Amino acid sequence: MGKQQTKGEKRMNRTLSAIAWIFIIIGITAVAWFYFFSSSHVNTNDAQVRQYITPVSSKVSGFIKKVNFEENQFVHKGDTLVVIDNREFQNQIDIAEANLESTSQSVLTYEKAVDTKSSDVNIVNANIEAAKIEVWRTEKDYNRFKNLVQEDAATVQQFEEVEAKYKQAKASLSALEQQRNAVNVSASAEQTKVAPAKTQILQRKAQLNDAKLTLSYTYVVAPYDGWVGTKNIQEGQLIKEGQALVQVVSKEKWIVANFKETQIGEIDLDQPVIIKADAYKNIEFEGKIESLSPASGSEFALIKPDNATGNFVKIEQRFPVKIILKESKNNEKLRTGMNVNVSAEKVN
Numbered sequence: 001m002g003k004q005q006t007k008g009e010k011r012m013n014r015t016l017s018a019i020a021w022i023f024i025i026i027g028i029t030a031v032a033w034f035y036f037f038s039s040s041h042v043n044t045n046d047a048q049v050r051q052y053i054t055p056v057s058s059k060v061s062g063f064i065k066k067v068n069f070e071e072n073q074f075v076h077k078g079d080t081l082v083v084i085d086n087r088e089f090q091n092q093i094d095i096a097e098a099n100l101e102s103t104s105q106s107v108l109t110y111e112k113a114v115d116t117k118s119s120d121v122n123i124v125n126a127n128i129e130a131a132k133i134e135v136w137r138t139e140k141d142y143n144r145f146k147n148l149v150q151e152d153a154a155t156v157q158q159f160e161e162v163e164a165k166y167k168q169a170k171a172s173l174s175a176l177e178q179q180r181n182a183v184n185v186s187a188s189a190e191q192t193k194v195a196p197a198k199t200q201i202l203q204r205k206a207q208l209n210d211a212k213l214t215l216s217y218t219y220v221v222a223p224y225d226g227w228v229g230t231k232n233i234q235e236g237q238l239i240k241e242g243q244a245l246v247q248v249v250s251k252e253k254w255i256v257a258n259f260k261e262t263q264i265g266e267i268d269l270d271q272p273v274i275i276k277a278d279a280y281k282n283i284e285f286e287g288k289i290e291s292l293s294p295a296s297g298s299e300f301a302l303i304k305p306d307n308a309t310g311n312f313v314k315i316e317q318r319f320p321v322k323i324i325l326k327e328s329k330n331n332e333k334l335r336t337g338m339n340v341n342v343s344a345e346k347v348n
């Protein structure tokens with residue numbers, strides 16, 4: 001006969017049997033849940049968090065005067081991140097302002113000269129009118145004395161004196177007309193200087209604006225709200241034009257999920273999805289499908305596969321799907337590059 005079990009051994013066997021049955025039930029339940037869930041949902045673990053990462057570069061060369069951020073700091077759009085020594089650029093503004101002022105004064109001088117010449121022309125015109133009157137008066141005397149001489153009513157000497165005055169009046173008129181022509185030429189010459197000088201003023205203003213714009217480049221600002229990355233610059237450091245100073249990660253974030261091509265027909269735009277991040281097992285994030293990539297991921301590769309080479313092996317393609325996160329305070333926990341799992345109900 002076998003050895004009779006003690007009460008303790010019987011109790012232990014019953015306990016182990018109960019535990020075994022519990023695990024069996026849990027296993028069956030898990031398999032059943034997975035089967036029913038997978039048959040009604042589309043899932044992928046090939047998904048990551050995405051954010052814009054923008055390198056902020058310098059548009060000018062110079063020494064860094066001040067750095068206004070720390071690593072991983074949140075910044076707002078327009079915040080000054082880096083200040084570059086601007087004394088050299090301020091000097092360029094001073095020079096441009098001086099050139100503009102000098103050119104403006106030249107224009108005023110030319111315009112005053114034109115006004116002066118215009119006044120001279122008016123004076124000469126007035127003298128010409130007076131000279132014409134004198135010619136008219138002396139001509140009358142000349143004709144009258146000419147008739148008187150023929151009638152022996154006046155002496156030849158008197159006629160010659162009148163004739164001399166008449167000729168002198170005509171000569172004076174001719175001289176004044178020549179003087180007017182000369183003054184008009186001079187006035188035109190001064191007038192021609194005004195337009196180029198005014199054009200030069202526009203050029204000087206453009207140079208001043210360009211100098212001010214260059215000065216503004218000495219203040220490197222954040223392009224949008226977000227977080228700065230690694231700090232690799234220090235005050236006093238010489239930087240070159242176009243050198244990247246820091247990278248800014250945008251506040252905006254989304255999910256890119258790479259679904260298999262066999263899954264694409266089972267999802268739809270604006271469809272809600274559930275997201276779980278590998279970093280936060282107990283937090284569920286919600287979102288909705290915004291758009292589907294126009295091509296598979298392999299089509300965007302630098303070297304695309306060529307199936308016409310004769311080495312064709314059918315590989316299930318994946319299509320990137322952009323998912324917008326639903327507003328939640330937990331979204332702040334997500335960081336670009338994090339791996340997530342995405343689940344969506346299959347569409348009918």
